[in-house]
Amino acid sequence: MANDKKYALAPCSGMSPYGLITRAACADSVKERDDLISICMGATSADREGFRELIKKYPIMAVNGCEGYCVDKILKQKGVNVAKIINAQEELDLENLKPTDTVRLDVEGEKCVLIIKEKINKLIE
Numbered sequence: 001m002a003n004d005k006k007y008a009l010a011p012c013s014g015m016s017p018y019g020l021i022t023r024a025a026c027a028d029s030v031k032e033r034d035d036l037i038s039i040c041m042g043a044t045s046a047d048r049e050g051f052r053e054l055i056k057k058y059p060i061m062a063v064n065g066c067e068g069y070c071v072d073k074i075l076k077q078k079g080v081n082v083a084k085i086i087n088a089q090e091e092l093d094l095e096n097l098k099p100t101d102t103v104r105l106d107v108e109g110e111k112c113v114l115i116i117k118e119k120i121n122k123l124i125e
Helices: 017-032 041-045 049-055 070-077 089-095 107-124
Strands: 006-012 036-038 062-063 085-086
Touching: 006 017, 006 041, 006 049, 017 036, 017 062, 017 107, 036 085, 036 107, 041 049, 041 070, 062 070, 062 107, 085 089, 085 107, 089 107
Parallel strands: 006 036, 006 062, 062 085
Antiparallel strands: none
16 A cells, blocks of 8 residues: 555654554554654654654654644644644544553554554545
């Protein structure tokens, strides 16, 4: 699956189960598609060398874990407007799914990852 336009995925780096889901979904999506890269939000927040340019190179899809929308807020502080936004908690609520672990993916967590990957793919197509 490829698109003419390349996107950068910016997953939540929070320590909630939803943050884990966003990171796993983004990592899987980047492995499966050649039109995606991922951005480290920690390095972005810390103004790590090279990331200031990277966040302005491609349109960014913010994959927020919850209603805090931290990814959007961090990128806005860096002068970047996101092109597309996902709220994982909202998407998973629609499917009656709820991840439970902050560091391990169980069967329910893997189902959650698939839902977020599907959402990423829909927004890109």
